[in-house]
Amino acid sequence: MGQIMRDDFYNIIKSRKSIRQFKKQEVPQEVIERLLEAASHAPSGKNYQNWRFFVVQGEKRNEYLKYSQKSWLGIKDILQKKLKPSLYAFTERFFFTMGDAPVIIFAYSWNSPEERHYTSIGSVYMAVQNINLACEVEGLGCCTMGAPLEIYKEVDRFLGADQLEEYRKGEMELLCAVAIGYPDHNPPKAARQTEGRIKWLK
Ligand SMILES: Cc1cc2nc3c(=O)[nH]c(=O)nc-3n(C[C@H](O)[C@H](O)[C@H](O)COP(=O)(O)O)c2cc1C
Numbered sequence: 001m002g003q004i005m006r007d008d009f010y011n012i013i014k015s016r017k018s019i020r021q022f023k024k025q026e027v028p029q030e031v032i033e034r035l036l037e038a039a040s041h042a043p044s045g046k047n048y049q050n051w052r053f054f055v056v057q058g059e060k061r062n063e064y065l066k067y068s069q070k071s072w073l074g075i076k077d078i079l080q081k082k083l084k085p086s087l088y089a090f091t092e093r094f095f096f097t098m099g100d101a102p103v104i105i106f107a108y109s110w111n112s113p114e115e116r117h118y119t120s121i122g123s124v125y126m127a128v129q130n131i132n133l134a135c136e137v138e139g140l141g142c143c144t145m146g147a148p149l150e151i152y153k154e155v156d157r158f159l160g161a162d163q164l165e166e167y168r169k170g171e172m173e174l175l176c177a178v179a180i181g182y183p184d185h186n187p188p189k190a191a192r193q194t195e196g197r198i199k200w201l202k
Contacts, residue, residue: 012136017189019141020094022101022181026057031138032103035180038134044123045115051127052108052172054159061104067151067158068095074150095147101179105131106148106159109173110166124175131178141183148177 001009036053044050056064072095080088098104109124111117128144135142148155152174156162166172 012133015189016132016136017187018143019099019181019183019185019187020090020143020179021099021183021185022141022179023184024100025102025182027103027140027181031140032180034138035105035131035134035140038130039127042123042127042130044126045119046112048110048112048115048120048123050110050112050115050120051124052110052161052164052166054106054108054161056104056106056159057102061098061102064104064158065096065098067148067155068098070154071095071147071150075147094143098179099143099181100184101143101181103180105178105180106155106161107175107178108161109175111171111173113171121173121175128176128178131180135180139182140180142178142180145177145179146175149174 032055036055039051039053040049042051072092076092079091083091093099107124107128109120111120132142132144155174156167156172161167161172161174164172
């Protein structure tokens, strides 16, 4: 790999940051398909490719707002203690509007009985990270969200995930949502911590 490609690669990783305010601009279908294709190239335990995605747009996305608002109730008290008031207000707005994101991809794990649960989950998050990085090269922004898990049973019903055979067998698990769209703000990059994160052994 040439020096320029290498530098570009690391710059893409470093420039990614969560975006929580989006332009009211649709994302073309072929771009969404490229994101999903990038996801499909992630590694996965036993190569099960056990991710299951629900791509939500349009009227269905608008309907989701009431669920997003409900998920806020589960986490607002923790965030009120953690965030300064202006950031708390911004985050609350984000949950009420999903930052106007035109696309929300919900990521599920199919947890095969033969595969250890935690490797199944790890595989799906690898695919979700590919979506995050693909957004970066597409000029899109995104925010991975664990908040829907606060009300996962309702979200499962809303998406129709509960109609799937694998779900009925208790093998499907919602892991996160990814709100996606063209960025309409440029937040500061969250500082990276290095202390205590890595132990070198020889
Ligand atoms: C598993 C996971 C769950 C997250 N859940 C939420 C969420 O519910 N709401 C939100 O606003 N951000 C959420 N985030 C985004 C994090 O807050 C964000 O990644 C972190 O603050 C670091 O900032 P950065 O992404 O800009 O580097 C989540 C991120 C991950 C990986």
